[in-house]
Amino acid sequence: MDKEYIDQFITNALAEDVGDGDHTSLATIPGNTNGKAKLLIKDHGILAGVELAAEIFRRVDEKLNLIILMHDGDAVKPGDIAFEVTGDAKSILKAERLVLNCMQRMSGIATKTHQIVELLKGTGARVLDTRKTTPGIRYLEKWAVRIGGGVNHRTGLYDMILIKDNHVDYSGGIKPAIENAKQYLQLNNKKLDIEIEVRNLGELDQVLQTGGVNRILLDNFNFDDLRKAVKTINGRYDTEASGGITTDNIRQYAECGVDYISVGALTHSVKSLDMSLKAVKE
Structure with a gap:
């Protein structure tokens, strides 16, 4: 505490x-x-x-x-x-x-998180929370996720580099976004993990060609493409799935082989x- x-x-x-x-x-x-x-x-x-x-x-x-x-x-x-x-x-x-x-x-x-943890048993995937929390009580909500058996993602904007689609678009593409992030960390003497979101297999290929990240977020992938992505990454980076995930389909996402599944509903609509x-x- x-x-x-x-x-x-x-x-x-x-x-x-x-x-x-x-x-x-x-x-x-x-x-x-x-x-x-x-x-x-x-x-x-x-x-x-x-x-x-x-x-x-x-x-x-x-x-x-x-x-x-x-x-x-x-x-x-x-x-x-x-x-x-x-x-x-x-x-x-x-x-x-x-x-x-x-x-x-x-x-x-905690109850919602535990329900999802039970659904994921045996798959190797772990459920993550997000920043979709109630302003002012994020700490309490993420504490509850841990009590329920889930894993906290970043606490806020300050403890991880998470390059999402808007960052990529504003940066001018996947490669400059990653290179800018690495340069920023070096110039400011910060040691933060870098995660990058990709929207399709083409963007994934660009990330793999560029390198320099710790985790790849596979956003709104269908099951076939998600399986292909996990196979292509082949353990070189941690993988995370997000987007359109519910209790009805989360087991199918997990069985595609991802390491983490992020679920905003843990905190925003419980x-x-x-x-x-x-x-x-x-």
């Missing part, structure tokens, strides 16, 4: 939600009222965000006591209790929505896992 990021995230999220006070709780709950609540799972899936929830509760009120019953990566079903929290009732309610928003979203992503934080009357 990136403690610096998480601290800033929680600060900003609480400021957005709480403002100058949780006036409903302040108005209705007598002072020094202690309470207990449990995180109730209402859906089938993979749990994610427990470690984050513990940090949120700690930041809201370090006197809250959290008893963790299930952990990140655990398979869950309706009726499961992920954890119990006890302490000041107003503090529990202050943290409630932030905890649920994060855990529901992260668990939905269904959150249903859960709630329920007060326990004692």
Whole structure:
């Protein structure tokens, strides 16, 4: 867990939600009222965000006591209790929505990722996320992908050279795009992997003639051309497939022999896992 990021995230999220006070709780709950609540799972899936929830509760009120019953990566079903929290009732309610928003979203992503990982078993292909994330919470969404068994692609624009179709077109072609990238890295003393997207077998041939990359992204290839591309590359570079990939056809893409398959839907259109934080009357 990136403690610096998480601290800033929680600060900003609480400021957005709480403002100058949780006036409903302040108005209705007598002072020094202690309470207990449990995180109730209402859906089938993979749990994610427990470690984050513990940090949120700690930041809201370090006197809250959290008893963790299930952990990140655990398979869950309706009726499961992920954890119990006890302490000041107003503090529990202050943290409630932030905890649920994060855990529901992260668990939905972990569940979707796990589903795809299961579909790929035995093929050797691994599922990658993308930059199609929610602004401000990319770290949390990519964390959830890892919990679900997936692999993070680059974090952002700064930690990999990924030459896509627009870069190629603006550069004047495959060869100048690669050569410009290599020169840039050398002049700026940066050590970053270079990946390049190709749209057809002709562009692939240009990449292979030019060399100097670490991974080749085969975008929107049909199955026949994808198999030909993998055979032509012959292990010289890592291969990645993308474009038009769904749970219905991802196994077929994997069986073409690629190393990675990138799926934007892991983060951009996932269904959150249903859960709630329920007060326990004692």
